[in-house]
Amino acid sequence: MKIRYIFISISLFLFSQSLYAQVSMQSEHPEATNCDDKGYCWGDKREEGKVKFAMYSDNYNFGEYAWKDAEPPLDWLINNIPYLTYTMYVNGYKIYNHLQEEAEGEQKIEYQDKLLNLLDKRIIYFGKEAEVLQRKGTKAYSYLIKRDEKDYDALFELYDRIFELNGIDTYRGNMIYLIVMAKIQYSRKKLDATGFMEYLDKVGEAIEENRKKSDEEEAEKWGETAEKIDDLIPEDLLNCELITERMGPKLEAEPNNLDHAKKVMKFLVKGKCYDTPIFLKTAKAVFNGEPSASMASIITKKYISSQEYDGALTWLDKGIEVSEAEPQKRSEFYLNKAQVLSTLGRLSEARAAAKEAAEIDKDNQTPAYTLIGDMYMSSGNRCEENNPVKFRAIYLAAYDAYAVAGATSKMNSAKEQFPSIEEIFTAGYKEGDKIEVGCWIGGTTELRRRP
Secondary structure (H helix, E strand, C coil), X not given: CHHHHHHHHHHHHCHHHHHHCCCCCCCCCCCCCCECCCXXXXXXXXXXXXXXXXXXXHHHHHCHHHHHHHHHHHHHHHHHCCCCCCHHHHHHXXXXXXXXXXXXXXXXXXXXXXXXXXXXXXXXXXXXHHHHHHHHHHHHHHHHCCCCCCHHHHHHHHHHHHHHHHHHHCCHHHHHHHHHHHHHHHHCCCCCHHHHHHHHHHHHHHHHHHHHHCCHHHHHHHHHHHHHHHCCCCHHHCCHHHHHHHHHHHHHHCCXXXXXXXXXXXXXXXXXXXXXXXXXXXXXXXXXXXXXXXXXXXXXXXXXXXXXXXXHHHHHHHHHHHCCCCHHHHHHHHHHHHHHHHHCCCHHHHHHHHHHHHHHCHHHHHHHHHHHHHHHHHHHHCCCCCCHHHHCHHHHHHHHHHHHHCCHHHHHHHHCCCCCHHHHHHCCCCCCCEEECCCCCCCEEECXXXX
8 A cells, every 4th residue: 555655656646757658638618617727627626636536547557456446536527527538438338337237235235336437427418429338237127126226217318419419320239239128118108009119219220220231140130130120029019910001101102122122021920910911912022022932932822822723833843943952842842732733723734843843752652642542542433434444443543542641541531432253354454453443544554453
């Protein structure tokens, strides 16, 4: 300690050298009087102020271990000569921040309050409100959010002001805090649904603008910020009518705006708005901007559910086209195409699609050949044949398809439709003969009798 006091004495003795060596920005506040030629404004406390400044400055320069001793004289300077020098606020931020990190309980809260007060006074006496509030925003939420509900209004006003002053230059974290506080104010009925969505729109537009002008790494970070903000939307605001009303017009006006389309889709899915007219438009906008098998599948299912099979086939083909590198999904598209074609009665095309599905992915062999067998089994009313054995050949073919599928119960059903031994004998055949299958099915099969 003795060495430190000697150092302080030397500092006071050589005050003109040790004090003025620091960078200063003179305050323009009306209270900033009695300023020297280096820009330090002492007011009516020059002598005492010099002593306090030397004590604070020397302890600050000793390093973090001495910052606790720098705090009392710093407190005095902030409270009595707040316009003294700009550097006092820069260094003071570091001191209070360090002390609050080291402290616990009430003392931690005390240091946090001092840091926030320091930033407020810095604005009053040295301006730069936009810049300083940004810094305050990085601390205020974590300091105050769990203390008392009475702080909520002040926090909301703080982040609202930060965004008002900084716009697209607002820190990512402060944008998130603004939406968090807007959500809290909405839950407290101090902000209505329209008000909340307006904040969401403003912040969303700022994020989108930043993403467009950023490099790949930064754009990814902005994308993560957008996702965090989207996850903050209150569940009761994810209703289909509000989403359509708020986001639909921009989707109509900017159909090629992929970011907006993806955002709308995310909200529609969260709100389970699958039956709204905007859902299909949004899905197509997303696909057009970023073709993917998953989006083609969503669109296809939408057409199938509404029994618009021509539209479904169009999008199944698009899905097949974009899933060349994804064999499982490609196989699923072919299988779904086979099912749609079967529904439309385009049986030969359906069979070809089903076989393609099984060829691409062996896991789909069972559903593919089960479908083929079902189509054969249901062809009795469209395949006319006077010869009973040739007529029943379609069921033999169905059995063969079910056998490939491993569909035992369906194989048994098909077997019940085989020709009887009498029919085989009367028609001049014998079991084991190769017999042609007529109608649209074609090919040959082995003649077997009904059990």
